[in-house]
Amino acid sequence: MAINEWWIDNPEERYWMEITDRENLGANLIAPTFGKGDKETFSYTLVSHVQPGDVVFHWWRRAGRTASIVGYSTVSGDSFDSEITWEAHGPHSAGVRTTPAYEAPLTDFTELDTEITLEDLRTQEAKLRAIHDALKLAVGGAIYFPWAFSDKRPLRTTQGYLVKMPASVVALLTGLAVAQKPPAKKSPRKGTKGTGGRQLDPAVRKAIERHAMDWALEYFKNEGYEVDDVGSTESYDIYALNEAGEELHIEVKGSSSSSIAVELTDGEVNHWSDEYERVLVVVDEISWTKTANVINTSGGRQRVWRDWELEPSDSSLIPIRYRYFVPDGGTNF
Numbered sequence: 001m002a003i004n005e006w007w008i009d010n011p012e013e014r015y016w017m018e019i020t021d022r023e024n025l026g027a028n029l030i031a032p033t034f035g036k037g038d039k040e041t042f043s044y045t046l047v048s049h050v051q052p053g054d055v056v057f058h059w060w061r062r063a064g065r066t067a068s069i070v071g072y073s074t075v076s077g078d079s080f081d082s083e084i085t086w087e088a089h090g091p092h093s094a095g096v097r098t099t100p101a102y103e104a105p106l107t108d109f110t111e112l113d114t115e116i117t118l119e120d121l122r123t124q125e126a127k128l129r130a131i132h133d134a135l136k137l138a139v140g141g142a143i144y145f146p147w148a149f150s151d152k153r154p155l156r157t158t159q160g161y162l163v164k165m166p167a168s169v170v171a172l173l174t175g176l177a178v179a180q181k182p183p184a185k186k187s188p189r190k191g192t193k194g195t196g197g198r199q200l201d202p203a204v205r206k207a208i209e210r211h212a213m214d215w216a217l218e219y220f221k222n223e224g225y226e227v228d229d230v231g232s233t234e235s236y237d238i239y240a241l242n243e244a245g246e247e248l249h250i251e252v253k254g255s256s257s258s259s260i261a262v263e264l265t266d267g268e269v270n271h272w273s274d275e276y277e278r279v280l281v282v283v284d285e286i287s288w289t290k291t292a293n294v295i296n297t298s299g300g301r302q303r304v305w306r307d308w309e310l311e312p313s314d315s316s317l318i319p320i321r322y323r324y325f326v327p328d329g330g331t332n333f
Contacts, residue, residue: 003042003049006139007164014054015165015179016046017069017146019157021061026073026109029056030084031161033100042144043160047102048079050162055179056106057165059146059157067157068115072179076107078257114175118157121147124172125155131168204288204295211297212254212283213237219281219302219333220250235267236278247276251308254300255284262326269310280305282326303330 007013018029031044050056054075061067082103085096121128132145144164147155170176216238217227225240225248238250249271253262262282272278286300305326 003045004139004141004143005049006135006141006143010167012167013164014051015057015167015170016050016054017057017059017163017165019043019059019061019146019161019163023062025058025060025071026106028106029075029079029104029162030082030101032084033081033102041160042142043158043162044102046144046162046164047104050075050079050104052077056162057176057179058109066115066117066119068117069112069173069176070115071109071111072176073106073109075104077105079104080257081263110178112175112178116173116175118155121173122155125149127172128155128169131166131172135166135168203293204290207295207297208254208256208286208288209252210254211286211300212252212281215283215300215302216250216252216281219304220248235265235271240279248279249276250279250281252281253283254286255282256286256288257284264310272310277306278308278310280308280326282330302333304333305330 029047029050031047033044034040052075055072056075057069057072059067060070080103082101083098084101084103085098128147129149132143132147132149135143135145143166144158146158146163146165146169148158149155170180213229213231217229220227220238220240223242225242228239229237230239231237231252234249236249237252238248240248240250251264251268255262262280282303282305283300284303286297288295288297290296303326
């Protein structure tokens, strides 16, 4: 799903609102990758767009209590791919199921001194509507506003899980200013990040993977190997052979995040033989910029694991993807 990131170039626009009835407020943001009918839903996909240092307000709905903004938390790290066991609300729910999910870590949950209720918000409806209309006109697209307006009914909360809270709303609502911290210095955007997190822009993802491949090809060439990019035809990425006849099958993973995990396909997990050495290369923390559809990549932390060994925990289970936590060590460059 293409998200209109209207806030991306403004470090002041770092606020979000979680709409939830869960009891563990302040726990990680988490939402299924796909919603009803296996379709992407903006309020789920937005979880993959939060950045470290962003502030998430919590709109809490619970039985017998008035729904309110009751507190806020800080995003403490990069978003990443995960799993969630959940059941959709409503009479047409498909029941409890476990599905892929977006997750983002939160920390420092803080209760507001005074909760902000729906009735409080309705007293500010005219000003909130003006902010909504001006912002929508300025950005020329979806803004994922926390509240919906109608000429036939009072202001109501947007249906969804995560929405974007404009900084002007935070400034307007008494009680939210406590969360206004000086924004961190803006660094080049690294996109959707995490422990094996998925970059949603396929062009950026391809550029990051190419950056990692180019580094690995050059590194093993300098180590005296003849190298060949075989990723399009084999279940590994690079075939390498030196003058002594030593054969390497190299798996390469690239990421814009600081990776403590990488995702492996079934073919990558089961590609093993005593006839050759398996090698894992992880190039993470790759910076990228995109201007007029031109993507530039740079930097990165390069790590290499020689004589890489891996066994599935259960040979009868063949998932589509594995998450592999890289061991301590590896040779740093």
